Amino acid sequence: MVSVLLATFVSFSCVARTMGTRLFDRNLAYSSPFANAPHLSHDTRSLQARHVQFVKRQHQLDDTVSSNGFTDEHYPTFYGGDFSSSPWIYNGGVNFTHSESSHPVASGDPLQDSILLWTRAVPAGAPPDQSIPVCVTFKIFDNEGLSGRPLDAGDAFTTYDVDWTLKVEANNLQPDSHYWFQFSDCTDPDIVSPVGTTRTIASPDTPAEEVNGGKPLTLAVFSCSRYQDGWFNAYGVAAHNTSADFFVHLGDYIYESLGDGAPIGRAVAGKELATIADYRQRLNQYRTDPGLVYAHQKAPWITVWDDHEVADQAWKAGTADTNDTSVGCSFSPSGACFTDRKLAAVRAYHEWMPIRQVDPDDKLRIWRNFQIGKLLDLTMLDTRQYDRDITDLYYNTVIKSIADEMNRSLMGSEQEAWFYETLSNSKARGAVWRVVGQQIVFTMLNEDDGLDVDAWDGYRANRNRVLDHLYSNEISNTIILSGDSHANWVSDLAHPNQTVTYDPITGNGAIGVEFAGTAVSSTSTFGPGISPADANKLSARYVAANIDLQWSEGSYRGFFTLALDAHQANATYWAMRNVSTV
Known part of the structure; x- marks a missing residue:
């Protein structure tokens, strides 16, 4: 099993690096408020390198060491694939209800065509190795039932480096309009956050x-x-x-x-x-x-x-x-x-x-x-x-x-x-x-x-x-x-x-x-x-x-x-x- 993991990593290393960094970058918590101060912000390339190094370490382990149920099929499945068997992201379940909280979603700083969405996705049970990210999906809709095609959707990573927080920008929105949004676990879409309600502001030239x-x-x-x-x-x-x-x-x-x-x-x-x-x-x-x-x-x-x-x-x-x-x-x-x-x-x-x-x-x-x-x-x-x-x-x-x-x-x-x-x-x-x-x-x-x-x-x-x-x-x-x-x-x-x-x-x-x-x-x-x-x-x-x-x-x-x-x-x-x- 370990040899299969290594072969897959080598074959898709360029894809993994590009897609993985993109998913780190989409979470604004890594860069904000130090976007142009790399010595103060989290370097997502370094996070991705740490991530890749973890896979190399796994290859060096004896075959008898538990892999916690992880198999291959990883980065090529981003954006619509099945994460349930991915070895490079955490799939032990996500708790969107940290501590006693029951509605850990938020939104803020609305513009006429976008809004920031926030959640905290804490690994359920024992936390994973620091090199393994949690993957979260967000979707935003123009109806309370969350039906039809979302106006914007995507996946993003979070890790202990940012306290498992996730902050993404939802785009493609209309001015002065109401919206409903929800987060889910990339590896198990049945694990979802509560639904949040939000809205945009009117365009500057609206009477x-x-x-x-x-x-x-x-x-x-x-x-x-x-x-x-x-x-x-x-x-x-x-x-x-x-x-x-x-x-x-x-x-x-x-x-x-x-x-x-x-x-x-x-x-x-x-x-x-x-x-x-x-x-x-x-x-x-x-x-x-x-x-x-x-x-x-x-x-x-x-x-x-x-x-x-x-x-x-x-x-x-x-x-x-x-x-x-x-x-x-x-x-x-x-x-x-x-x-x-x-x-x-x-x-x-x-x-x-x-x-x-x-x-x-x-x-x-x-x-x-x-x-x-x-x-x-x-x-x-x-x-x-x-x-x-x-x-x-x-x-x-x-x-x-x-x-x-x-x-x-x-x-x-x-x-x-x-x-x-x-x-x-x-x-x-x-x-x-x-x-x-x-x-x-x-x-x-x-x-x-x-x-x-x-x-x-x-x-x-x-x-x-x-x-x-x-x-x-x-x-x-x-x-x-x-x-x-x-x-x-x-x-x-x-x-x-x-x-x-x-x-x-x-x-x-x-x-x-x-x-x-x-x-x-x-x-x-x-x-x-x-x-x-x-x-x-x-x-x-x-x-x-x-x-x-x-x-x-x-x-x-x-x-x-x-x-x-x-x-x-x-x-x-x-x-x-x-x-x-x-």
Whole structure:
């Protein structure tokens, strides 16, 4: 039997190398976010070489060594062949329901003709040799019954190198349309994932009145889901009880910290995150939450990160407890310094999230824009990880004294220039709305303990530059979406404390509005467990003290939806009764 395997390998070695690399390459998790940085990404040629070397090793074994039921018939059968007897791919069964999760599929970053599809295909039982990949088939259909010819289909490999994650791009889709997709085991098509639902966005030139078939387009907006603080009921409520077309996450999808969630069944596994294994384990655990799992299955997601996807109070050169000094590398038993920690976090995020690499030459860039017909531009910013100047690290009390410095930036010069150009282009192309998804509260908020210099209040010149660009170019209908603060806020967009041209009673003179949402589960900054009545007293005081602020609420965990049509925008805030139980 072994001699037959060798003869087949030699005969088809060129075909095997070409086809095998293609199947590795189709899984975007291997390259993203390091597509043009081969020293950081997974080299699929090396993976394929390792794969081929395994077959050579098998030839060197004695005939009495078990081959685990593998026979030949391998690469020439790709794209429609029978994998059930292949010796070069794992055929021991695939578990699409890792851990307690029951719906491990997701989609994201929709374009007018394509969408990213995601799953995790864990080998059932004992894992195979590291050289043996799992082969997964994906199919996407235009009907819920998955009948007829799929609009796109294909096979791709995944391995332990990317934590068994699989991220593929489905093409050949129509704009502004709904789709259903499913994954299966290449070696056994009866082993399938749950069916996911997704959709594309309208083409940029679609009239605003025709986007989404003339119905309001609805975004469900989330931030700050800390596992140990409670169950992610907000995700499930949004998936079951709203008509949201897209789920927008503004960051803090995971937290690097531990806490004490055991009393409510939310004990966090592992340690404070530092290594690639740490971040993968935490993402895996978060994806066992039933609300989050179901929400990923029901709609495409558009996401950005905040600080906790890496660590608390992250900026471009460190976090609250880590940097690249000897002291900053000692926070973890792993000895991971900040740069190592950040790259590990970024890699794990791109493995587990259905997000595109925006620029092959820029591994940290997730700021991007979605032109959704003439109805809106959805512009997603990174005010945290990309090029943020130093923030409040708790011990550096000088930040308040430099908050007005003209050259301080949350985004960095490149992203900031791109943002202004995107806003201007949106107006020039005739989009009705400019919706800006970003991490932190934009409006000036003078709370009881002063200004939060980790928010835009710590980068006031940068905020003024944004407002100046909007006003000087008469770019109206701008809506800023914010998270991070663990409370709800609604504000007019206007220069802080400027009432000469802005009327806070009527809203006249405002250039837009900010909708800031509370946390999915993270504890209220108004106080842990604060009652609605007590929170409302604080809110009334904050509204009175801040001219632009129109409404505030700080007791409930939840999310909000934003429904847009050609004439109006409506935000609806959803409050969870509790997060201590499902």
